[in-house]
């Protein structure tokens with residue numbers, strides 16, 4: 001165990017729970033694990049430890065990359081993939097009771113849940129570390145960490161970049177967490193969304209207060225002309241009251257090969273995935289397309305988080 005690990009026993013509920021130095025420590029540890037896996041090293045840091053993944057909302061990448069991360073470190077996983085229907089929540093069990101039970105079954109809990117604040121509620125109940133894998137439209141702090149890792153790998157720095165966030169900035173939790181994180185590196189943020197799907201005003205005020213330059217626009221091409229990075233997000237269908245309302249915004253922005261070629265040279269295209277139609281597949285083969293690398297980096301970052309909160313590094 002290394003006394004310089006600042007995350008031992010900690011919950012990861014909001015990206016704001018982590019200081020700039022703590023984020024740096026996670027990114028450095030993730031790079032170390034990436035290099036070890038590249039050398040085919042067999043890692044056993046978490047042998048005998050158990051991760052519980054409890055997902056009340058759909059997930060492919062987040063759940064599988066956490067589970068893969070745990071296995072790659074020699075640990076074990078227990079899992080409820082459809083907790084909304086197949087766990088005792090369907091019988092009315094509270095998050096508090098769920099936390100009291102899970103803490104004796106697992107050494108660390110990763111939860112995704114549709115309610116904002118649900119991760120905090122579970123963390124308050126459980127004695128073991130709780131990691132928020134998405135609480136409704138609230139936050140997705142581990143996605144923000146892997147997004148930062150991706151930006152640093154693609155650009156060589158986190159400092160002084162112009163980042164365009166595009167799409168459903170109201171309901172998308174990944175952009176809420178990433179924007180908060182970028183405030184540590186004084187980025188310029190250009191928020192490109194239809195007015196009805198704009199990033200919440202109180203969050204924008206908070207970001208400005210933290211020293212971020214924040215510009216709002218509805219014009220995709222004007223935004224891309226300045227972007228070092230465009231972070232594209234899906235219109236979050238499940239957060240709309242009606243299909244008609246969703247259809248009004250579906251397809252509002254589509255980044256295609258032509259848009260990338262007429263953007264600032266070398267612009268990196270990111271997306272937390274899953275994509276629907278907001279990045280056309282003709283972008284995939286361009287060197288600018290970083291979204292599949294981004295998904296791969298998630299494993300290293302989640303290995304770092306698990307090893308750190310469990311005090312194994």
Ligand code: NCD
Pocket residue numbers: 061062134140143173174233234272273274
């Ligand atoms: C995101 C999420 O769940 O918020 N997915 C993910 O974890 N990579 C983005 C989304 O669902 O649009």
